[in-house]
Amino acid sequence: xxxxxxxxxxxxxxxxxxxxxxxxxxxxxxxxxxxxxxxxxxxxxxxxxxxxxxxxxxxxxxxxxxxxxxxxxxxxxxxxxxxxxxxxxxxxxxxxxxxxxxxxxxxxxxxxxxxxxxxxxxxxxxxxxxxxxxxxxx
Numbered sequence: 001x002x003x004x005x006x007x008x009x010x011x012x013x014x015x016x017x018x019x020x021x022x023x024x025x026x027x028x029x030x031x032x033x034x035x036x037x038x039x040x041x042x043x044x045x046x047x048x049x050x051x052x053x054x055x056x057x058x059x060x061x062x063x064x065x066x067x068x069x070x071x072x073x074x075x076x077x078x079x080x081x082x083x084x085x086x087x088x089x090x091x092x093x094x095x096x097x098x099x100x101x102x103x104x105x106x107x108x109x110x111x112x113x114x115x116x117x118x119x120x121x122x123x124x125x126x127x128x129x130x131x132x133x134x135x136x137x138x
Contacts, residue, residue, distance in 0.1 A: 047076075051072065051076045053116070054072070054118065055068070058072075061123050061124060062124060071131050071134040075134065
């Protein structure tokens with residue numbers, strides 16, 4: 001009887017969920033999901049923080065017209081679309097380690113361009129058509 005009892009106890013312990021075995025709940029998926037959500041939220045916040053900051057910086061250069069704001073929006077929406085295309089192009093064929101190395105290299109290269117301010121060399125002589133000037137200044 002003692003042997004049969006110990007076998008049944010071992011089987012019942014091994015089939016219980018990990019939270020009942022004393023190891024605690026597996027929080028990794030929850031933490032990973034929260035980290036991913038926080039990263040995406042921060043990326044969106046920074047993108048939509050940089051856009052108006054640059055637009056307000058170059059607005060006086062082009063006379064402050066509605067066309068300047070429209071071209072800034074067009075530029076940043078096009079850049080966002082290009083970012084989505086990049087993400088799709090990288091995640092489809094490349095393995096995860098290569099994706100991570102590429103993204104770290106791009107983030108390091110982006111740090112070389114900080115602070116984000118357009119050069120005074122992009123100031124237009126004539127602010128009649130802001131399309132090309134705003135696209136280059138942003």
